Amino acid sequence: MTPEDHLLDIGCGSLRLGHLAVPFLKPGHYWGTDASLALMRHGRETELPDPDRLPLDHLVEDADFTYPGIPDTITLAIAFGVFTHLPAPALPQALTNLRRFPNLRTALVSLFLSDDPKPTRQPDGVVTHPDRPPYHVTETSVETAIRDAGLTPVRKPMLLPRGQVLWTASPPPGL
Template identity: 40%
Template sequence: MGVKNRARLSYKLGYAARNPHRIVPYARRLARDAWLRARARDHVSFYRAVMRSDTARSPYGAVGAASRAHWERIGRLQFDYLTGHGLTPGDRMLEIGCGNLRAGRLFIRYLEPGHYYGVDISPDILLAAQDTIVRDGLQDRLPHLTLVRDLRLDFLPEAYFTVVHAHSVFSHSPIQVIDECLANVGRVLAPGGFFDFTFNRTEGEEHNVLREDFYYRTDTLITLAAKHGLTAHLMDDWERTGHRQSKLRVTHAHPDT
């Protein structure tokens, strides 16, 4: 998947010429992000502020959905793919960056009660997740929703989760945040379990746009996983679903660990 460097001035000028109606919204977001970044102590606190701002406008838009229908469609896409690639009702699932339960609401209904655990850095989107639970009548499925300040996952039990899932999390994360997650996810991942995550893939120069969207080469993330005793491989058929991001599956390098 070749992706042009969207951070280059030449790309921005060309994109603006093709999409003049997006110039003003982009300028507003650029100014908003600069203001938020100046007041943030690190990337997580910056992105938490971004989510607060986006959620105030629309909980659907905050997780990248143009509409309620689009939100439901992407959630169904995640659910159908994961249930077709190993997820069973008896699995204990951790969803990193659960958002307002775009896919989580489907996982919660599918899994046995108490088997879904969602974490997110944004208190605002977690309140929206509670609204989703109420709206969909999922209270008796006993989902767990927890606010986190980082991705060290140190408050979670060792070797407990058989499936870990993160959709559109690493696509918004600098390499230090991804490294932190991969350094710690192996501890909570049960033997024989797997961790699926999406990311923005490029075959060219790695880059970011507005410190919100990050683009990585596949080998970079595979090498990073290996550093922490994990094996990662590209899920090629995910890209055939039409989703713009790519997906890696991570397992213990030694399944009995």
């Protein structure tokens, strides 16, 4: 990421990434979405050293991953720890709707993985579930969701906090 990028922070909550990204990016280059507008506004007021650097209209309430009002200038998207709290159908919808951003270079998504249809103890000890939070999904379902959205999946080798796995979803070259 460079200061010139336009970042879409999906499920940004109280700006746990935003408090770092907003000062780093050029003014107006950060957009956050979340199911709770109140949570995002609270984060803007309490987490940012200069709240005026993030216009209120850059925080968009969006529980359906339709990205209303988000401009086509988005170059990067991140959904960190979002889909660990949502049932599996949310991921394909969110990825498919990202295709409307013509300048998107890549999206980063973190999830818990397991092929087990029962609760699974992740590497750091957290127990995930196929049917309730924190959710896990299969590697195959992640690859399928990314490919079905017209994006190219890449599983990154590092494990993230709590044992989440990082994936990139990028448009094919030439698009």
